Amino acid sequence: MHLPPHARFKPYTHSAGGWGSAHSVANILFRERIPAKAALALFKQNKPDGFSCVSCAWAKPDNPHLLEFCENGAKATAWELTSLRADEDFFSKHTLAELRTWPDYDLEQRGRLTRPMRYDAATDTYKPVPWAEAFAAIGQTLKALPRESVVFYASGRASLETSFMYQLMARSYGNNHLPDSSNMCHESTSVGLQESIGVPVGTVTLNDFKHTDCFLFFGQNVGSNSPRMLHPLQEARKRDAQIITFNPLRERGLERFVNPQNPLEMLGPDSTPISTQYHQVALGGDLAAMAGMIKALLALEAEAVAAHKPSVLDHAFIAEHTTGFDALVQQIEGYSWAELERRSGLGRSALEAAAQVYAQSERVMGVYGMGLTQHRHGVANVQMLVNLLLLRGNIGKPGAGICPVRGHSNVQGQRTVGITEDPKKVPGELIQQVLGVTVPEEKGFCTVEACEGLLDGRVKGFIGLGGNFIRAVPDTSRLEPAWQQLDLNVQIATKLNRSHLLPGANMWLLPCLGRIEIDRQNGVEQQWAIEDSTGCIHGWHGHSEPASEHLLSEPAIVAGIAEATLEANPKLDWNAWRQDYRKVREAIAAVYPDIFHNLEVRMAEPGGFHRPLAATKREWNTESGKAQFTLMPTLDADDDVNAGTGRRDVLQLMTMRSNDQFNTTIYGYDDRFRGVNGTRKVLFMNTNDIARLGFVAGDWVKVTTAVETAVPRVVGPLQVLPYDIPQGCCGGYYPECNPLVPLWHHAEKSKVPASKAIPVTLMKVPVEAGAVPIDLKRA
Numbered sequence: 210m211h212l213p214p215h216a217r218f219k220p221y222t223h224s225a226g227g228w229g230s231a232h233s234v235a236n237i238l239f240r241e242r243i244p245a246k247a248a249l250a251l252f253k254q255n256k257p258d259g260f261s262c263v264s265c266a267w268a269k270p271d272n273p274h275l276l277e278f279c280e281n282g283a284k285a286t287a288w289e290l291t292s293l294r295a296d297e298d299f300f301s302k303h304t305l306a307e308l309r310t311w312p313d314y315d316l317e318q319r320g321r322l323t324r325p326m327r328y329d330a331a332t333d334t335y336k337p338v339p340w341a342e343a344f345a346a347i348g349q350t351l352k353a354l355p356r357e358s359v360v361f362y363a364s365g366r367a368s369l370e371t372s373f374m375y376q377l378m379a380r381s382y383g384n385n386h387l388p389d390s391s392n393m394c395h396e397s398t399s400v401g402l403q404e405s406i407g408v409p410v411g412t413v414t415l416n417d418f419k420h421t422d423c424f425l426f427f428g429q430n431v432g433s434n435s436p437r438m439l440h441p442l443q444e445a446r447k448r449d450a451q452i453i454t455f456n457p458l459r460e461r462g463l464e465r466f467v468n469p470q471n472p473l474e475m476l477g478p479d480s481t482p483i484s485t486q487y488h489q490v491a492l493g494g495d496l497a498a499m500a501g502m503i504k505a506l507l508a509l510e511a512e513a514v515a516a517h518k519p520s521v522l523d524h525a526f527i528a529e530h531t532t533g534f535d536a537l538v539q540q541i542e543g544y545s546w547a548e549l550e551r552r553s554g555l556g557r558s559a560l561e562a563a564a565q566v567y568a569q570s571e572r573v574m575g576v577y578g579m580g581l582t583q584h585r586h587g588v589a590n591v592q593m594l595v596n597l598l599l600l601r602g603n604i605g606k607p608g609a610g611i612c613p614v615r616g617h618s619n620v621q622g623q624r625t626v627g628i629t630e631d632p633k634k635v636p637g638e639l640i641q642q643v644l645g646v647t648v649p650e651e652k653g654f655c656t657v658e659a660c661e662g663l664l665d666g667r668v669k670g671f672i673g674l675g676g677n678f679i680r681a682v683p684d685t686s687r688l689e690p691a692w693q694q695l696d697l698n699v700q701i702a703t704k705l706n707r708s709h710l711l712p713g714a715n716m717w718l719l720p721c722l723g724r725i726e727i728d729r730q731n732g733v734e735q736q737w738a739i740e741d742s743t744g745c746i747h748g749w750h751g752h753s754e755p756a757s758e759h760l761l762s763e764p765a766i767v768a769g770i771a772e773a774t775l776e777a778n779p780k781l782d783w784n785a786w787r788q789d790y791r792k793v794r795e796a797i798a799a800v801y802p803d804i805f806h807n808l809e810v811r812m813a814e815p816g817g818f819h820r821p822l823a824a825t826k827r828e829w830n831t832e833s834g835k836a837q838f839t840l841m842p843t844l845d846a847d848d849d850v851n852a853g854t855g856r857r858d859v860l861q862l863m864t865m866r867s868n869d870q871f872n873t874t875i876y877g878y879d880d881r882f883r884g885v886n887g888t889r890k891v892l893f894m895n896t897n898d899i900a901r902l903g904f905v906a907g908d909w910v911k912v913t914t915a916v917e918t919a920v921p922r923v924v925g926p927l928q929v930l931p932y933d934i935p936q937g938c939c940g941g942y943y944p945e946c947n948p949l950v951p952l953w954h955h956a957e958k959s960k961v962p963a964s965k966a967i968p969v970t971l972m973k974v975p976v977e978a979g980a981v982p983i984d985l986k987r988a
Contacts, residue, residue, distance in 0.1 A: 218885055224481075226280075226469045238287050250290060255277040259750075261749045264284075267435040267438055267742055269817070281436060284876045289723040305710045321756040326717070343719065347715075354697065361379040363375060364390050365616065372622065373797050377781065385632050387653055389656070390617055392959075394615075397581070398613040399624070402613075427576070429580060456580060491554025492862075493552075498553040501546075530835055572608030585955070604824060626797055630653035630655050636800055654668075663691040680944045694713060726752075727754060730789065746805075768787035772784065847963055859968045860970075861966050861968060863965045863967075867883070868882050889945060890925075892930060893940040910972060911926055923948070924945065924948055950963070950964050
């Protein structure tokens, strides 16, 4: 096992990007023992004749740079192309009981999986099996299980072709249990935007960034989670566009940036300031902050009317295109400034300053991440941002709109082609007509419901198309024992992770090709497609040779399971689809003609093509036929856990990612932008909270969830680290802090786990044996 030899905290004083980014990329290339191989691949990353980044879903430009990748994208490429292997010899030497003691980093750092494996209970190890045997045994078990007891999970990285096949397999099997990673992050977006403006996704394209006067950022750490976005933001700042940020932490990517692909910037002393205003909103205070901005806008409007000046609000747009305006005004005017300040954690002057800039900007874009969506009222958060944009007509015109920043590289695309638990969101009649598959009428399980089914025994079978499900979900300590009661657990993966180490009765590990690898079927190289965060569909193909001759592609694995499980369907030839992905794309185009007509040609166009979105043309597919101003249920975004106990020892915890990870994948133990090196066992706290609770910097604490205390939810020991975070708030790393999130603490309507506001208490504990304490003397 790898243990960091030294942990330290030293505040990072440099810009995002720059030499720090270049050094981090070089480190991982050498650590994965592939500097030359990965360097060649990076020249093909996000290029029309190459492959799409396997990391985030941020948009790919029509005219890419010579090096069209970011630090985390390069890490993801190196992680997949590693020369390290977790082969049959490795598994013969290590029991699962032993591997469960390893850190997450060490598990994935063993390298790529090379052969299909079946868990052997007698030896507590994985043993290799032929593909045919694996498919036959999985099919036999699936046939024996009740159809309503099997879950088909998708992580968000599979191609459009694989995703389309996967949802057809689930529906042919007999249920709509198709939870995916979107359920854990942006389902609040899908629900909120659909209700408010009639589309479930964002309304902007990459080209809009060239025309925006003002960006409103909420809960999005662009420097770590989507660094390529910094390039258009830097260009926007150079033409004096305003960027107003609301975020509890001061994230370096939203403060200053040096383009690591620009030699002049790298060699010079200057950097580009990104945010023109930076407001450190309290956890769960975004609703109140946006309400405060609207209250200030209404005051500016009243002043303009009294002075016979041009209106601040776009009354023509409001009258023609919206409904609910008067009710919203009445609600906002009912809030006092004292109430808005207390709940947002911001002063009135800060909110008025943001509103003033917004009022003076003609084209405004609202950009947000999980800082909005992962709350009890995450849907209301999203809709409140829509309210703010609608007031000045900032949806449906160039340079303006709403921009949810998605995570996994095709998480939005897989929803577009049918990965959803809601049968009403797929064209059931066309699926039946074209493919002879009857879509079950009963709604399936989302992620939270799948977890509830695991706990109460309704879920007996689980197939995972990528991801690290048991590590990604909340309430981990309760769910891990239930995970081991499954009758069938099938994991399609490229590397070993925690979800593979908790076997049930039948546990299968099926290694697949990575998206960077050349996918040959019958000697013919295949192409595949994805949809990015801006609704743009691109075609791609692999670049590197496969890690093992025994790997199968994801479409081939899905087809193999389907053929072994399902009755023959004359309209659905799994074998033909496995051999030629063009046939899958023909079926996608037939089932979704409005989006994917002529897909084979259009996906090869430079820059791809955008899916049609009615809201961009100011056509509103809502119940009223207009864009909807939505009332807030409350100013407290997490009223299910903030019941007003008055306890001064309770802090609100947010989970967050480091600079050295992507979702559950840990690339290393450094969080460069936050100055943490060599450890993830930290709790970020305000210095005043550290003092008033009787701690000192460097103390070790156990963190306990402060609600439903009869159910133990504890994480730690973690080391207290003083940090610039609002008073009453603290932060810890995801997924390590997931055990603190109760399963029932999720967003209304969308059921996204509310991981950005968890009430916790702290207890000082002795230094853990073998712990690597942070060297605070070096700070």
